[in-house]
Amino acid sequence: MSKAGKTREPLFSAKNMKLLSNPLSKENPITIQVLGICSALAVTVQVKPALVLAIAVVAVIAIANVLTSLLRKMIAPRIRIIVQLVIIAMLVIMVDQILKAFVYDVSKQLSVFVGLIITNCIVMGRLEAFGMGNPPWKSFLDGIGNGVGYGVILVIVAFFRELFGSGTLMGYQIIPESVYDFGYENNGLMILPPMALIVVGVIIWVQRHRDKELIDKS
């Protein structure tokens, strides 16, 4: 298909892989761009809902990014936000139905936060900033990258909150009973939203400590 003089870029070229890996570290949606904080505070009390929401967001961003990219030449610029919203809303409703069908209890726990993926700034941001101007494959990689970057932070925060707040992970008892007999107690503050903010803060701190480039100059 490619004409002479215009070599085709391989599917997993270094540039494409950057799209996938950058959002995990240097352009992380939560720790660097500080987007999607509300859901990071709300659903990270336990690992299981956090994981489920992370997967849902990855699926929504990736597919929505691809769809937007496919439609990008047909969308009139004036109504692009509406079109993007329709795409996201359609996907979120599908995700919601799937969750209700297969993991009903988790879907109950997540309650409104599945629906709120629609308003998650990361999704809209990626469609607007990337999907509207790039071919489908790149958009797909970018969507996966950003979704996973978001999900990783969500799961890390949930890991610490569940471990110290309830002594469990994925619902299984991790901290042995003997430690409790010794006088240890679960930390009630970990269950409250402020602690999620502090854990996210610590992650940001650690990340910027390791990579000094990220420190804001003021």
Next chain:
Amino acid sequence: MKGLRRFVDKIKPPFEKGGKLHFLHSTFDAFETFLFVPNTVTKKGAHIRDVIDMKRTMIMVVIAVMPLMLFGMFNIGIQHYLLQPEFSGNTWQTIIPEVGFWKILWYGVLKFLPLIVGSYVAGLGAEFIFAQVRGHEVNEGFLVSGILIPLIIPPTTPLWMVALATIFAVIFGKEVFGGTGMNIVNPALLARAFLFFAYPAHMSGDAPWVASGSADIISGPTPLASAASGTFENFPSVMDMFIGFMPGSVGETSALLILLGGLFLVMTGIGSFRIMASVFAGGFGMALLFNLWGANAYMDMPAFYHLIIGGFAFGAVFMATDPVSAAQTPRGKIIYGVLIGVFSVLLRVLNPAYPEGMMLAILFMNVMAPMIDHYVLAGNIKRRQKRLKTIKTEEV
């Protein structure tokens, strides 16, 4: 003394710049300045020559809480023995000769000393590590926080919780903002808030306040807790509550000694009289309003009770006056103080989930203090500009 100086000088070289142990410089510096007056002199900028430096300020506060601490330890002992079945029916007046003064005090010391040691070791440990890593001096600020923390928590709090809360307060209350003098909230109160939300069973309700003896847990509610539940039968007499013979945290029971400590702070110019007075005024005024309303037993409680039960007096004198986190402008201090008093009584009476409103009221106003200052300053500027304008128009 000379021998000590010689010893310090002898071990100094490796810690100097270029020396082998330079990475431990700030630790060494902390101990040297702890032992001797540092010989560095401020060279730049405007400065005032005064005997008061930060260390002196901190020591003054520690001196002010000393009588309180001693009495508090004694009180722990008294409350403990009063609850023992073999001494039932006694009051504090009769139990002192029966058990013996020293035995009572010794019991309190044994309960309280570990808390102080725990808080100092954990907090100073965190401070030293931060100073090393960041390469700045170890600050004195923790001297005060370290003694205030054990004073405002129940004597039965497990040691590891104290240590954890202290480390949390030092790191997230102070160091992340840049160390002593940069904190937006009072670190000692932050430690208490951490415990309050993380381990509520140990911090409020009936159980924790009285140090229980052996295996059988004996507990008695504080006046604050019984007031919150609307029962006033077992209330101590006003005089007992004023002197401090009632269950409660070590530092908070004796309103009398708190007032003496406050007087000492005001006389030495360290604590702000405006803040203390306006906190009391705000709390008293709010309690009077509730008296007028009088919808339940708690609201009908005499207004001055609020000032002597729970941590109100201690918070007003030692916590709200923290020079770093309080408002700075004179008018701002009054607004800040009055609102602390109002909010704490409001929380106590209207919110059954938080029987002690003082802590949350002070923390909240700590956060608001910069805003109060901003508007006081803006108002002042506006007023003076107006005056300037009228003078100008008069001249023309």
